[in-house]
Amino acid sequence: MTAQPMPRPAHPGPSTPDEPGDRPGVSGRPAGGPESRRAIYDRLVRDNAATLFAFARRMVGEHAAAEDVLQETYVEAWRSLDSLRDPRSGRAWLFAILRHRCARWVRKASRRPRATGAVADVAGSLTQPGPDVVHLLGDRERLQRLLDEMDPRFREALLTVFVEGLTPDEAAKALDIPRGTVLSRCHRARTFLRARLRVLDREET
Amino acid sequence: MDETRHGDLRERMAEASSLPAGDPERAAIEARVLDQPGELRDAWYALLDEAAATREALADVRPPIGLVDRLLEAPDRAPRRGLLGWRRLAVAAALLVAAVLGAAVLNSMVLAPSETExxxxxxTTAATHEHVFDRHVSVETGDVTALDTALGDGLPFAASCPDLGDAIxxxxxxxxxxxxxxVAYSLWRGESGHxxxxxxxxxxxxxxxxxxxTxxxxxxxxDHGRTxxxxxxxxxxxGRGFILVADDRRLLPARFANL
Known part of the structure; x- marks a missing residue:
C-alpha cells in the first residue's frame, strides 16, 4: 500500500476497485472509469494539440492568443469530458469547442474584417491559379497577415477544411452552413489569398 | 457560349479543388476537365497544386515548446468549477437548499438558510458529485487504520475514519x-451500492x-440525463467535518437511519 502525493482530485490515480462501470451514474462515461477519464484527456492532448494549435494560430493570428484559446479549449474539454460519449469522436468534439472559443476571441478582438467579396473585383490575372502562388505560400508570416485580414467566416471555413481536414459535408455540419457555402467560402478565401499574395509580393519587391 | 461554359466550369473547378482526393464531385469535375482544351487542364492542375501547398502552409505552425505539458497540466490548474459542472451543481444545490430550508422552517421558523447551512x-453538493463521477482511490485497503496512515502524508490534518458499522x-x-x-476521501461498499x-x-x-x-x-x-x-x-x-454520501438509504449506518 502506498500513499499518493497530494490531492489531484481531477487527476485520478491508478485504480478503482470494482468501479465504476457497474454504477448507473457512471457507466455512460467514456470507456469506463475515472482512470480512463484522465487517460482519454491525455490522449486528446497528445494526439490533437499540434493540429488544434495550428488551427487556433491561423484563426486568431497571435501566437500567445492561440495558446490561451487552446488552454481554454482543453480546460473546457476536461470539465465536460463526461459529455463525450464516444472517445473516438474526441477530435471533432475538441474542434467544435475550439471553433467556439476562436469565434469568441475574434469577436472580442473587434477586428474589422475586410470582405473577401472585394477580391472578386480584382482584375483577372491576379486571381488565376499559378505556380507562383505555391511559391508565395512559402512565406508563412505573410500568409498569416493575410489570414488576419480575411473575413473570419471565410477563414474559418478554409481552416476547417484545410487544417482540421473535414470533408465539405462534415464542415457544413460543423459550421452549420450548407455544403455549397463551405465550398464557396473556401474558394473565395483561396482567391483572396492568391490575389493578395501577388499584390504584396509586387509591393514588397 | 463556350466562354460562358468555361467560366462556369472554372468556377466549379475552383470549388472542387478544395475537395479531398477521391471525392465523387471532384472526380466528376476532373473527368470534365480532361475533355477540355489544355489551358483548362493546366488550370486544374495548378489549382490542385495550390490546394496542396495551401494545406501544407496553413498547417505549418510550430507549437510553442512545452505546449503539450502545459495542456496536460491544465485540469489541475483549472478552477474547481469544472469538476462539478454548473448545471448539475445548480440542480443539486437548489434541491439541497430547499431541503435545508424546509427543515429550518420547521425547526426554528427561520426563513432563510444560515451561512453555515x-x-x-x-x-454536500460537491461531495455528491465526487461520489457520482469520481470514485477512484489511490490507496486500496480494507483497513481503516492503514488508510488513515497512508493518507496522512498528503493531508495537513490526521485522517480518522468514523465508525460506520459493519454493513459496509x-x-x-x-x-x-x-x-x-x-479532504480525506474513503470509498465503502455494501450490498446495495457504495x-x-x-x-x-x-x-x-x-x-x-x-x-x-443532518x-x-x-x-x-x-450522464444519461436520468436523475x-x-x-x-x-x-x-x-472540528472535524464528515459528509457521507450513499447510493441507497440501506447503506446508511444504523445511527443515521432515523434522522
Whole structure:
C-alpha cells in the first residue's frame, strides 16, 4: 500500500476497485472509469494539440492568443469530458469547442474584417491559379497577415477544411452552413489569398 | 457560349479543388476537365497544386515548446468549477437548499438558510458529485487504520475514519479537495451500492466545531440525463467535518437511519 502525493482530485490515480462501470451514474462515461477519464484527456492532448494549435494560430493570428484559446479549449474539454460519449469522436468534439472559443476571441478582438467579396473585383490575372502562388505560400508570416485580414467566416471555413481536414459535408455540419457555402467560402478565401499574395509580393519587391 | 461554359466550369473547378482526393464531385469535375482544351487542364492542375501547398502552409505552425505539458497540466490548474459542472451543481444545490430550508422552517421558523447551512449545502453538493463521477482511490485497503496512515502524508490534518458499522466495508481512499480545501476521501461498499465519506477540517470552511448529523436527499443527473437520488448525512465532531454520501438509504449506518 502506498500513499499518493497530494490531492489531484481531477487527476485520478491508478485504480478503482470494482468501479465504476457497474454504477448507473457512471457507466455512460467514456470507456469506463475515472482512470480512463484522465487517460482519454491525455490522449486528446497528445494526439490533437499540434493540429488544434495550428488551427487556433491561423484563426486568431497571435501566437500567445492561440495558446490561451487552446488552454481554454482543453480546460473546457476536461470539465465536460463526461459529455463525450464516444472517445473516438474526441477530435471533432475538441474542434467544435475550439471553433467556439476562436469565434469568441475574434469577436472580442473587434477586428474589422475586410470582405473577401472585394477580391472578386480584382482584375483577372491576379486571381488565376499559378505556380507562383505555391511559391508565395512559402512565406508563412505573410500568409498569416493575410489570414488576419480575411473575413473570419471565410477563414474559418478554409481552416476547417484545410487544417482540421473535414470533408465539405462534415464542415457544413460543423459550421452549420450548407455544403455549397463551405465550398464557396473556401474558394473565395483561396482567391483572396492568391490575389493578395501577388499584390504584396509586387509591393514588397 | 463556350466562354460562358468555361467560366462556369472554372468556377466549379475552383470549388472542387478544395475537395479531398477521391471525392465523387471532384472526380466528376476532373473527368470534365480532361475533355477540355489544355489551358483548362493546366488550370486544374495548378489549382490542385495550390490546394496542396495551401494545406501544407496553413498547417505549418510550430507549437510553442512545452505546449503539450502545459495542456496536460491544465485540469489541475483549472478552477474547481469544472469538476462539478454548473448545471448539475445548480440542480443539486437548489434541491439541497430547499431541503435545508424546509427543515429550518420547521425547526426554528427561520426563513432563510444560515451561512453555515449554505456552506454545508455547497460542500454536500460537491461531495455528491465526487461520489457520482469520481470514485477512484489511490490507496486500496480494507483497513481503516492503514488508510488513515497512508493518507496522512498528503493531508495537513490526521485522517480518522468514523465508525460506520459493519454493513459496509472499506475499499480504499485518496486525498482530494472540496471547495479548494483538503479532504480525506474513503470509498465503502455494501450490498446495495457504495458510500463515500469525505473528511475535512470544519475551520477550513468557516464552519462551527460541532454540528449534529443532518440527513438529506440529493438528486444528481447522470450522464444519461436520468436523475438519481443519494442519501447524504453531514455532521461535525470536534472540528472535524464528515459528509457521507450513499447510493441507497440501506447503506446508511444504523445511527443515521432515523434522522
Amino acid at each position: 449554505t456552506r454545508l449545502a455547497r460542500l 466495508t472499506l475499499r480504499g481512499g485518496r486525498c482530494c479537495q472540496l471547495d479548494g480545501k483538503p 458510500c463515500s465519506v469525505f473528511q475535512f477540517r470544519a475551520a477550513d470552511h468557516g464552519l462551527p466545531t460541532d454540528a449534529a448529523p 440527513r438529506s436527499t440529493v438528486a444528481i443527473p447522470d 438519481r437520488t443519494h442519501e447524504v448525512v453531514v455532521w461535525i465532531e470536534d
